[in-house]
Amino acid sequence: xxxxxxxxxxxxxxxxxxxxxxxxxxxxxxxxxxxxxxxxxxxxxxxxxxxxxxxxxxxxxxxxxxxxxxxxxxxxxxxxxxxxxxxxxxxxxxxxxxxxxxxxxxxxxxxxxxxxxxxxxxxxxxxxxxxxxxxxxxxxxxxxxxxxxxxxxxxxxxxxxxxxxxxxxxxxxxxxxxxxxx
Ligand SMILES: [Zn+2]
Ligand SMILES: [Zn+2]
Numbered sequence: 001x002x003x004x005x006x007x008x009x010x011x012x013x014x015x016x017x018x019x020x021x022x023x024x025x026x027x028x029x030x031x032x033x034x035x036x037x038x039x040x041x042x043x044x045x046x047x048x049x050x051x052x053x054x055x056x057x058x059x060x061x062x063x064x065x066x067x068x069x070x071x072x073x074x075x076x077x078x079x080x081x082x083x084x085x086x087x088x089x090x091x092x093x094x095x096x097x098x099x100x101x102x103x104x105x106x107x108x109x110x111x112x113x114x115x116x117x118x119x120x121x122x123x124x125x126x127x128x129x130x131x132x133x134x135x136x137x138x139x140x141x142x143x144x145x146x147x148x149x150x151x152x153x154x155x156x157x158x159x160x161x162x163x164x165x166x167x168x169x170x171x172x173x174x175x176x177x178x179x180x181x182x
Pocket of ligand 1: 076077079080102
């Protein structure tokens with residue numbers, strides 16, 4: 001797997017949150033006027049200054065359904081934090097490829113659907129294709145070690161647009177194991 005097998009498609013990644021019946025994003029009250037806002041809302045789009053802001057964006061996306069509460073940044077074995085990546089909405093899967101060493105890795109439990117997955121390479125609305133990635137997990141309230149839903153957030157390093165690019169249901173996979181596979 002990896003780049004050669006991905007399909008190219010423009011703007012397929014970002015989803016409109018309205019599709020999921022969630023409320024529009026509002027800045028949290030703790031962001032007073034005297035503080036620099038990390039997330040900026042322009043129209044329906046969110047922009048963020050740093051990878052550390054991706055969890056807020058994933059929470060905004062997920063809070064109307066199964067809120068993401070555990071997060072892990074994607075970091076390559078070589079230490080690099082920027083990736084090309086591709087998603088499969090249908091089967092629920094994502095794969096990233098390091099921009100430095102080109103090693104590829106399936107995100108979270110994507111390997112479970114490796115046989116049938118059809119990955120489409122993600123591209124930002126600015127046509128940038130290099131992203132910082134953060135995995136977000138929703139857990140079962142009565143079983144915080146079990147994963148209920150998986151979210152993959154991305155921030156375009158070119159224009160700072162941030163959002164959830166793919167999410168899928170999970171039947172209780174171990175939270176720590178998935179976080180180790182961001
Ligand atoms: Zn690498
Ligand atoms: Zn962009």
